[in-house]
Amino acid sequence: SQHPTIAAIGELLVEFVSHSKNCGLRRIGDYSGPYPSGAPAIFLDQVARMGGKTEMIGGVGKDGFGDTVIARLTADGVGTGGVTRAGAHSTGVAFVSYYETGARDFIFHLNNTAADQFHVPDTLLDLANTHLHISAASLGNHALRHMIMTTMRQVDTQGGWISCDPNARPELMRDTAVREALEEVMQRSRYLLPSTSDLGFLFPDLSEEAAIDRLLSAKPEVIALKRGAKGATVVGFGERHDFAAHTVPEIDPTGAGDCFGGTFIALVTQGASLRIAGEKANAAGALAVTKRGPMEGNSNPDDIDTFLRDQGRGDFT
Numbered sequence: 001s002q003h004p005t006i007a008a009i010g011e012l013l014v015e016f017v018s019h020s021k022n023c024g025l026r027r028i029g030d031y032s033g034p035y036p037s038g039a040p041a042i043f044l045d046q047v048a049r050m051g052g053k054t055e056m057i058g059g060v061g062k063d064g065f066g067d068t069v070i071a072r073l074t075a076d077g078v079g080t081g082g083v084t085r086a087g088a089h090s091t092g093v094a095f096v097s098y099y100e101t102g103a104r105d106f107i108f109h110l111n112n113t114a115a116d117q118f119h120v121p122d123t124l125l126d127l128a129n130t131h132l133h134i135s136a137a138s139l140g141n142h143a144l145r146h147m148i149m150t151t152m153r154q155v156d157t158q159g160g161w162i163s164c165d166p167n168a169r170p171e172l173m174r175d176t177a178v179r180e181a182l183e184e185v186m187q188r189s190r191y192l193l194p195s196t197s198d199l200g201f202l203f204p205d206l207s208e209e210a211a212i213d214r215l216l217s218a219k220p221e222v223i224a225l226k227r228g229a230k231g232a233t234v235v236g237f238g239e240r241h242d243f244a245a246h247t248v249p250e251i252d253p254t255g256a257g258d259c260f261g262g263t264f265i266a267l268v269t270q271g272a273s274l275r276i277a278g279e280k281a282n283a284a285g286a287l288a289v290t291k292r293g294p295m296e297g298n299s300n301p302d303d304i305d306t307f308l309r310d311q312g313r314g315d316f317t
């Protein structure tokens with residue numbers, strides 16, 4: 001049968017990255033950008049680079065920032081038929097700056113920009129053959145949350161599939177509407193792609209093992225757990241695979257989680273085993289942190305296979 005179309009709804013934006021550490025976005029400094037960004041876009045760009053059929057639903061303005069986002073998605077093969085170009089609103093923008101500790105500060109300009117002022121097209125998706133990926137950070141925005149939840153319920157009801165990166169930041173979890181939306185998304189998801197920190201926020205009283213068991217006792221069949229510079233673990237269908245991190249120079253870790261997720265979901269959707277999908281996602285995540293800019297470190301299958309061979313893991317390619 002035909003592989004499902006992988007779709008995402010959420011924020012499209014451009015990001016500017018500070019070159020100096022510890023500036024906290026307060027001091028004058030050098031930035032580079034505009035880098036195409038937005039978690040759902042980073043994810044889908046990587047799915048497309050892995051050969052998946054994709055549809056992005058979101059909005060950008062009729063401005064240079066919007067042009068650069070559309071140009072990148074189009075060049076990488078992401079479907080942009082669901083991207084609204086709003087004349088009345090500017091493209092969303094984010095700024096990021098790192099500290100020596102690895103912590104980072106973000107400033108997002110999303111509310112009432114083109115990033116949250118768009119319409120979901122009625123007929124773009126064949127719902128029964130759609131895999132909808134939800135980056136739960138988007139649920140913190142009221143307009144995005146409404147569009148995501150409506151579409152997710154349609155996809156689920158019509159027999160499509162859902163995956164979710166919980167991104168359970170504490171400030172989001174304090175908002176009851178956001179927390180309830182996240183719980184519904186997780187209950188409808190087949191694949192969950194949490195970070196270790198998400199498990200701590202979702203289940204503060206449970207060990208990692210117990211948290212994974214709790215998630216798998218409901219609908220989700222596969223948990224891909226992201227451990228940053230400590231690698232990843234994939235659990236599901238009675239299997240468990242632990243992947244040690246690759247040693248790479250970390251230039252800019254933002255986007256690694258979405259790149260990992262895009263690689264993983266593209267491959268399992270194409271029928272890859274959990275072991276192969278996890279190994280390649282772990283490699284793609286490592287490659288992602290070596291480039292400045294949130295989706296500049298995304299990679300093609302050949303890049304991943306070459307990297308794995310260089311790392312002595314040619315048996316996975």
Ligand code: ATP
Nearest residue numbers: 195226227228229231232255256257260282285286
């Ligand atoms: P984000 O910070 O964008 O929210 P995340 O927390 O969802 O990302 P991470 O765990 O930071 O995701 O990264 C995803 C995957 O990328 C990791 O599971 C690992 O496979 C790989 N990865 C991330 N950072 C590194 C690193 N410094 N060295 C090697 N691999 C890494």
Ligand code: MG
Nearest residue numbers: 195228253257
């Ligand atoms: Mg991280």
